[in-house]
Every structure is written in C-alpha cells, then in structure tokens.
Amino acid sequence: MSRFKKPVCALLACFTMLSLIFSVAVSVPNQALAASDVTINLSAEKQVIRGFGGINHPVWIGDLTADQRETAFGNGDNQLGFSILRIHVDEDRTQWSKEVETAKSAIARGAIVFASPWNPPSDMTETFNRNGDTSAKRLRYDKYAAYAQYLNDFVMYMKNNGVDLYAISVQNEPDYAHTWTWWTPAEMLRFMKENAGSIQCWVIAPESFSYLKNMSDPILNDPQALANMDILGAHLYGTPFDNFSYPLFKEKGAGKDLWMTEVYYPNSDNQSADRWPEALNVSYHIHKAMAKGDFQAYVWWYIRRQYGPIKEDGTISKRGYNMAHFSKFVRPGYVRIDATENPDTDVYTSAYKGDNKVVVVAINRGTSAKSQHFVLQNGTASKVSSWVTDAGRNMAPGSINTSGSSFAAQLPAQSVTTFVVDLGSNGTTYEAETGTALTDAVVETVYPGYNGTGYVNFNASSGAAVQWNGIYCAVAGTKNVNFRYALETGSRKLDVYVNGTKAIGNAEFTATGSWSAWGNKTIQVSMDSGINTLKVVTTGTEGPNMDSITVSPGS
Numbered sequence: 258m259s260r261f262k263k264p265v266c267a268l269l270a271c272f273t274m275l276s277l278i279f280s281v282a283v284s285v286p287n288q289a290l291a292a293s294d295v296t297i298n299l300s301a302e303k304q305v306i307r308g309f310g311g312i313n314h315p316v317w318i319g320d321l322t323a324d325q326r327e328t329a330f331g332n333g334d335n336q337l338g339f340s341i342l343r344i345h346v347d348e349d350r351t352q353w354s355k356e357v358e359t360a361k362s363a364i365a366r367g368a369i370v371f372a373s374p375w376n377p378p379s380d381m382t383e384t385f386n387r388n389g390d391t392s393a394k395r396l397r398y399d400k401y402a403a404y405a406q407y408l409n410d411f412v413m414y415m416k417n418n419g420v421d422l423y424a425i426s427v428q429n430e431p432d433y434a435h436t437w438t439w440w441t442p443a444e445m446l447r448f449m450k451e452n453a454g455s456i457q458c459w460v461i462a463p464e465s466f467s468y469l470k471n472m473s474d475p476i477l478n479d480p481q482a483l484a485n486m487d488i489l490g491a492h493l494y495g496t497p498f499d500n501f502s503y504p505l506f507k508e509k510g511a512g513k514d515l516w517m518t519e520v521y522y523p524n525s526d527n528q529s530a531d532r533w534p535e536a537l538n539v540s541y542h543i544h545k546a547m548a549k550g551d552f553q554a555y556v557w558w559y560i561r562r563q564y565g566p567i568k569e570d571g572t573i574s575k576r577g578y579n580m581a582h583f584s585k586f587v588r589p590g591y592v593r594i595d596a597t598e599n600p601d602t603d604v605y606t607s608a609y610k611g612d613n614k615v616v617v618v619a620i621n622r623g624t625s626a627k628s629q630h631f632v633l634q635n636g637t638a639s640k641v642s643s644w645v646t647d648a649g650r651n652m653a654p655g656s657i658n659t660s661g662s663s664f665a666a667q668l669p670a671q672s673v674t675t676f677v678v679d680l681g682s683n684g685t686t687y688e689a690e691t692g693t694a695l696t697d698a699v700v701e702t703v704y705p706g707y708n709g710t711g712y713v714n715f716n717a718s719s720g721a722a723v724q725w726n727g728i729y730c731a732v733a734g735t736k737n738v739n740f741r742y743a744l745e746t747g748s749r750k751l752d753v754y755v756n757g758t759k760a761i762g763n764a765e766f767t768a769t770g771s772w773s774a775w776g777n778k779t780i781q782v783s784m785d786s787g788i789n790t791l792k793v794v795t796t797g798t799e800g801p802n803m804d805s806i807t808v809s810p811g812s
Contacts, residue, residue, distance in 0.1 A: 293600045294663075295629060297608045297615060299636040300737060300811070301595035304551050305769055305776045306609060307514065309543075309584035310341030310368065311557035311566060315355040317345075321561060325571050326359055329560050330366035337566060337577055338585035339368060343518065343556050346374035346411050346425070353414055360420040369423040369589070372411060373464065373518070375437040377404050387439060394438050396448075405452040412458045423771070424459035424488055426518070433466035433494075446475040449482035459487035464518055468496045470503065477509040487746070490518040493546065501550030512747045512768055516554035517546050521564060529564045530574030533648045534671040539579035540620050541605060547583075548598050548607045555583070578646045582675045585652075586616045590706075590769055590776045601627055604668065611777055613686070613807060615678040621668040633662040635737050635781070635811050637681035647672035680809065687725050689713040689803040696794075697721035704743065704773040707804045712743075715800030724754075724792035728808055733786040735811035739779045740793075744768050744801035751800055754792040755782050764793075766801050775804060781811045 311329070313321050321329065332338035342363040344356045360370045376382065381400040387393035396404055408425055415422050427448060431440030440448075445463050453460045465472040468491040476482045476489075489506060506515060522542045523535065530536070546552045557580065561567040566577030573581070591611030599605055603623030609616045615636065621627050641657040647669045657664050657676065668674055687693075688709035690700040697717035702710075715721035730736065738753075746768050753761040760782040769776035782791070791806070 293597060295597045295600050295606045295617070295619070295631045296634060297597075297617065297631065298595040298634040299610055299615065300634070300779050300781060302777075302779060303593040303595065304515070304553050305767070306547075306587055306589065306591045306593060307516065307554040307770055307774070308340030308369065308589045309555050309580060309587070310339040310343065311560035312343040312345070312519065313356075313359045313560055314345050315359070316347055316352050318559065318562070320355060321359050322571065323362070325561055325567055326362040327366075328567060328571065328573065330363045330368050332366075332585055335573065336585075337573060337581050339363075339560070340584065340589050341554055341556055342368050342370045344370060344372045346372045346408070348374070348376040348378050350410075350414075353411065354418075357415070357418045357420060360415065361418075364420060367589075370415075370420060371424040371426070371461065371518075372415070372422055373426040373429040373461070374408070374411075375429050377407060377438060381407070382438060394434070395440065395444070396438060401448055401452045402455075405448075405455050409455070409457050412456070422458050424461050425456065426461040426464050426490060427453065428462075429464055429519075430466040430492060431463055432469055432472055442472050442475050445472060446479060446482055449476050449485050450479060453482075453485035460485060461488040461490040461516070461518065462486050464490040464492060466492045467494050468492065468500060468503075470505070474505060477505050483509065483513070486513065488514040488516050490516050492519040493517055493522070493542075494520060498545050498549060501545055503550070507551075514553050514768075514770065515551060516556070517550070517552040518554070518556050519558055520556075521558040525558075525562075525564045527563055530562075530566075530568050530576045533575055534622070536575035536579055537620065537622060537671055537673060539576045540582055540618065540673040541622060543580065543583050544605050544607050544618065544620055547593060548605075551593075573651070575646070575651070578651045579673055581652060582618055582644065582646065582673045586675050586677055587618075588612070590774050591616070592777050600629065603627075604629065613680050615680065617676040617678065619666075619668055619674045619676065621670065621672050621674075624670050626670050627668045628665065629668050630665045631663060631676070633678070635779075636809060637662045638664060638678045639681045640679040642677045642679075643674055645669060645672055645674045685729070685809070686805050686807045687728060688805045689723055689725075692725065692727055694724040694726060695722070696724075698723055701802070704802065706743070706773045706775050708741070709805065712802050712804045714802050715795050717795065718799050719795055719797050721800055722792055722794040723803055724790055725806065726790050728784065728789040728791055730784045730786055730789060730808070732810075733784065735781055736784045737779050737781055737807075737809045737811040738791065739777055739807040739809070740766070741775055741777055741804040741806070742766055742769070742801040743772050743775050743804070745770070745772050747798075749798055749800050750796050751793040752796055753780060753782065754790075754794070755784060756790055763796055769801075772802060784808075
C-alpha cells in the first residue's frame, strides 16, 4: 500500500471534503454576470512552462502499450498531448531495459524524459533505527560517490539505448520512505554538495513528498549545493494551497527550474477517474500549481490507472481531459503571463503565451453558469477558439466572437474551458537569420524547433549582435517586441537599440531549459512610423540562440 500512499489518501480525503463543503458554502446560485473582468497582460511574464505529463512504471504495473503511448504523447484528437515522461531507476540493473520503449516513443513525439530512483542497489544501503523502526533503510555514508556513479550509469544506459534523459533525481520522496530509502535534510545536503556535481545530467532534488521546505531550504542556502541542483522537484501530496508559494526559491533559485514531479489529486479511489465534478479538482489543482506555486512542470503519478488520466482500458478519463485542457495547448516554452486569478466566486483563470497565441484556462467550480469578460493588454485577438469539458462533454470545440482586445464567453456550471487566442495580424514576425546584419554571430540549424530557415547563434562573449533592418510601423508609438529564443542554462543580458539609440540596457533573458526549448520574452520600446531598425548586443556573456522577433502595438 505504500505505493498508493494510503495515509496520505486519508488526509487528502479530508482536504477534499473540506474543499467541497467550502465550495458549496460560497456558491452564489443563479449568478449571471462576472464580478470583474479577466485582465490578461501579455507583457507581464512569469515562469517558462516545461510541460505536463506522468510516470510510466512497467516494473510495478506493466508497460504502456503502443496505442496508450500514442494517446498519452500524441497531440491530435482524443490524445493528451503530454510533453513530459517520468521513469523509474530500478535498483536492479536487469530491469532497466523495461523503461526504454515508452521513453523512446515519448521522445519521438516531442516529450522530455526524466528519471527518479526509489532505492540504491542493496549493497549500497544499510538499516538504521529511525524513531524506533529498526528496519528503516538509508544510503551508506561511504557509498555516496558510488551512488552518484550508479545514477551516471543509468543515464549512459538510457543514452546508449536511444533515450537522452533531460534530468535525473537523487531520490524519490526521501522524507516518505517507509518501503524505500530515507534521507535526512543533512544527508541530502551533503550529497548535493559533494557528489551531485559529478552526475552527467541535470539533477533534480529533493522531491519531498509534500513540498516540505525543510528538505530544500538547506540546498537553497548553500551555494555549492545550489550550484549542483538544476531543478527543484517537489510532490504535492496533502500540501495546502497556501504552501504552494516558495519565497526562498524566488530569492535564491535564479536560473533554476521548479517542477511538480508527482501527485494524484484528489484521491486514488478505485474507478474514480470519471467521477464528476470530482475530476474538475484536477484542473483546479493544476491551476493552483501554476498560478500560485509558479511551477514549470506538472507530472501526474501513473499515466494509466483507474484513477489516472488514462484508464485501464486505454481511454482518456475525465481526470485526463482536465489535464488535457493544459497539456494540449500550453506547450513547452510557453510563458505564463499575468491574468486575473479569481475574477468571480468559484471562477479561476490563468494565461500563457507562445507561438503568437495566448492560452487561457478558465475553471468554473460553481453550480451555475457564469458570463465572463476577458481583456487583453498589450495585444489584440484575431480569432478565439474554445474547448469545454463538463459533466456531459469532453473537450467539446467551439469559437468565440472577439472585438479587438476583448471577448466574452459563457462558462458552464462545473466546467473547465480552454480559450486559444490567435493574436492580431498587426503583429509582424521577423526572422533572425534573414534580412538582418550579424556581428560575431552565425546562422545555425543544429537544434530543432526553430521557425523559418534557422536561427542566429551569438558566438562571442561580448559585443555579438543581430540587427533587424526592415521593421515597418504604420503608426509611431510604443511597440511590443517578443523575442523567440533558446537558452540551456543561466541567464544572459542584452542591450537593445532602436534606430541606433539604446532603448534598454541589460535586458535579461532567462534559461528555457535546453537549446531546443524555445521560449519567449517581450519588451516594450518606442518606434517611429515607417522603417525602423532594432539591434540586440550581448553584454559580457554569450547571448542566447535567437529565432525571431514579433512586433505588435503596445500600450
């Protein structure tokens, strides 16, 4: 039962009941009009999204079938569009081969793969007395270096079998290890300081089962341990929404990712995947993780399970459709932008931008329909499409009338609706590799995912530049300039010149996660009517790979 976290299930059931009681208590029957607009500011950027997904665990419950892999990682009709796969690092090397086929299939469909271990090999562990439990298990202190090498061996095994791991974790739930391996905060800190730096892959730590900050605070407060951690991973079993935010990570974690690497919500009851409106809590939980917790990834427990996104018969569940409202449309490299989070009683919204689109996910937990008005700041809409899931529908498509920078829609009772806003045609995209002047920069096609015929690589540490020479503006004034770029780690700073005059100094471009994960950054500058030039110049460090800019009216 430890695999199903029975004690946590009981706790989650209590939270769920309280949530339902509260929801009923505050619902306003027959309310027709929204209390306030949803204001979406395209220029107010938050976190870069890495994706959504779940775990495949063939050692415990059997592998996904070929059809189930297609359902999980494809992004067509009746598919989930998952872009992250989590796999298991078994303590028995002879079991590793079971992870390969689904991982290869996920990567072939554009997903990234990361791995988590539950136990080191038995010769690296020992029992100890933990609060009276003399059978508790931990990694032997003289085996830390050997364990780091073991993780490296798994990384290389997967690579040699066609799977380039995006990241590997040190330990699954080190603070909830009743049938696996315990780690104290001090032990995790020691490993991160002394051994994690030798792992030839991005490192995830500490994967606390309930986002307990005492496991990660020591890492954030130690410069060497922090340097060796690439992704702060956390599970959200029983975590109150008020504990989703993490001020210390915002203070110390610049250049690091923040991922939610495992959860099921609100329970793991048998055959619970299609219960409604219980399944609506899944999209609500994701909303809170994104909008309150600033997580960049959201990873479910088993992909296929009677309480999971795919049921045992291979069909998508109601819980799965709630995940799909995010995973199909909020793609890797998109950026969450500021949006009114709770515009009306029981209504919750979040917004994301990328590929010249804005994705808005609106959840109505109330028992009556709500009329909601949406307003775009620093952008206009040319088209709005919608998909709705409620008691009787799954991802039902529709379209919404738009009026320039705003649109209105009806949110059905107890529903989740995704709106995809195509930004106005008055936004013009200019490729970096054509019609530009390059200084210490070259056009490349090494990494996939670019638009046009390639991208520009700044290949000098300072003074490298790309200048767009033919930016046409019908009207003078403030313009939004959205850069599409890729940057594996850290951050880079660029000076921005318009018509030969510096407009912005040291504009910061943060990591997108890899050289093939394309993200977006929007700045505002003034331009003249007619033809303008825009130039970006590196300042002290090598710049990111630059794919294109999109120029549109600002405010």
